[in-house]
Each structure stands twice: as C-alpha cells, then as structure tokens.
Amino acid sequence: GQNIDQPTEMTATEGAIVQINCTYQTSGFNGLFWYQQHAGEAPTFLSYNVLDGLEEKGRFSSFLSRSKGYSYLLLKELQMKDSASYLCAVMDSNYQLIWGAGTKLIIKP
Amino acid sequence: DVKVTQSSRYLVKRTGEKVFLECVQDMDHENMFWYRQDPGLGLRLIYFSYDVKMKEKGDIPEGYSVSREKKERFSLILESASTNQTSMYLCASSRSSHDLNTEAFFGQGTRLTVV
Numbered sequence: 765g766q767n768i769d770q771p772t773e774m775t776a777t778e779g780a781i782v783q784i785n786c787t788y789q790t791s792g793f794n795g796l797f798w799y800q801q802h803a804g805e806a807p808t809f810l811s812y813n814v815l816d817g818l819e820e821k822g823r824f825s826s827f828l829s830r831s832k833g834y835s836y837l838l839l840k841e842l843q844m845k846d847s848a849s850y851l852c853a854v855m856d857s858n859y860q861l862i863w864g865a866g867t868k869l870i871i872k873p
Numbered sequence: 874d875v876k877v878t879q880s881s882r883y884l885v886k887r888t889g890e891k892v893f894l895e896c897v898q899d900m901d902h903e904n905m906f907w908y909r910q911d912p913g914l915g916l917r918l919i920y921f922s923y924d925v926k927m928k929e930k931g932d933i934p935e936g937y938s939v940s941r942e943k944k945e946r947f948s949l950i951l952e953s954a955s956t957n958q959t960s961m962y963l964c965a966s967s968r969s970s971h972d973l974n975t976e977a978f979f980g981q982g983t984r985l986t987v988v
Contacts, residue, residue: 768915797976806963806979806981807963809976809977809978812976853916862915863915865913865914865915
C-alpha cells in the first residue's frame with residue numbers, strides 16, 4: 765500500500781531551527797509537496813520537490829532524496845506565527861496526491 | 874487573487890438529512906477535489922473530477938456523491954447524513970494533472986456536525 769509517515773508533533777523555540785521529516789512509500793513518484801495549515805484554516809502551499817536536493821525559499825527549505833523515499837522541511841529563525849501543522853504529500857504515478865497525517869509544530873517563546 | 878470558495882464555514886445537520894456542500898473556483902482549473910480531514914488522519918480523498926460531468930471515486934466515497942455540471946463548481950452530496958460523517962470537509966482545485974507541480978488551492982473548509 766501507499767504510505768506517508770511524519771511525526772505527529774514537534775516543539776521548538778522561537779528563533780531556533782527545526783527540521784520536519786517525511787518518509788514515503790508510493791506507487792510511482794511525480795513530486796513531493798509541503799503545505800502549511802494553521803488551526804481552523806485551509807492548507808496553503810509551501811514547496812514542491814521533484815528532483816533530489818535542496819530547494820530554498822526564504823526561511824523555509826525543502827529537501828528530497830528519491831532513492832531513500834525521504835524529504836524534510838527546514839524552518840529557520842522560527843517565529844510564533846510558524847505554529848501550525850505541516851503536511852507532506854506525494855503525487856503518485858496516477859498523479860494523485862497521497863497525504864501524510866501532518867506534523868503539529870508548537871513554537872515556544 | 875486566486876480563490877476557492879466553499880458555501881458554508883460551519884454546518885449542523887440531523888441524521889438522515891441530505892446535505893449539499895458547494896465549492897466554486899475562479900482559476901479555470903480542470904481538477905477539483907473533495908477531502909475530509911479528521912484528527913490524526915491525513916487528508917482523505919472522497920471524490921475528484923478532471924473535467925465537467927466527470928467524476929472519479931477517491932479512497933472513501935461510500936455515503937457520498939458529487940456533481941460537476943460547470944467547470945467552476947463541484948458539489949459534494951451526503952445522501953443521508955450520519956454521525957460518522959461529522960468532519961472538516963475541504964475542497965481543492967488544481968491545473969491539469971499532467972502538468973507537474975500542480976499546486977492544489979484549498980477552500981476555507983466546512984466543519985460539518987451531524988447530530
């Protein structure tokens with residue numbers, strides 16, 4: 765079956781760096797997405813990786829290793845507004861998105 | 874500004890009622906999706922549509938149906954609401970599936986409670 769694994773919850777301190785991991789097993793691969801979802805709100809797009817390596821976008825970076833079925837989202841200079849759930853999703857060979865359960869990130873002052 | 878709009882933010886319905894959730898997108902996207910989101914579970918796909926009048930079952934279609942009569946509108950129908958359908962329902966749209974990086978845009982969600 766298809767599976768996306770990510771930690772349920774993480775805690776970090778304001779100003780610090782945090783890495784949220786995602787491992788996947790899917791039938792085919794057409795890219796990996798990260799979304800941010802604040803409580804009670806809709807998910808919003810953060811990043812897309814289809815090739816191995818690191819994609820940097822401001823304070824957020826996303827890394828992909830297709831051979832390992834692994835990705836991480838790196839958040840730097842954490843701010844209180846970064847408290848949210850972070851969703852990992854993989855597009856499979858049928859161009860369907862397979863979603864992880866999300867990682868709830870708690871930022872403490 | 875791109876937009877996916879769901880008709881209701883909060884909804885309370887009685888068991889056995891027929892429930893309609895409406896979703897409209899203004900981006901001329903081919904693809905539209907209905908998900909439900911429950912604590913501890915990922916987004917689960919109920920139904921999706923690649924084109925007008927076309928629909929495909931997702932992972933959990935039982936108890937639901939959909940309608941797409943116009944490109945911009947995708948409706949989710951609960952034929953006879955049950956308490957286990959209490960959930961957050963999210964509508965999303967995206968460009969054609971065969972374009973990679975088909976970022977999905979989500980509506981604000983409808984929190985449905987069935988009593």
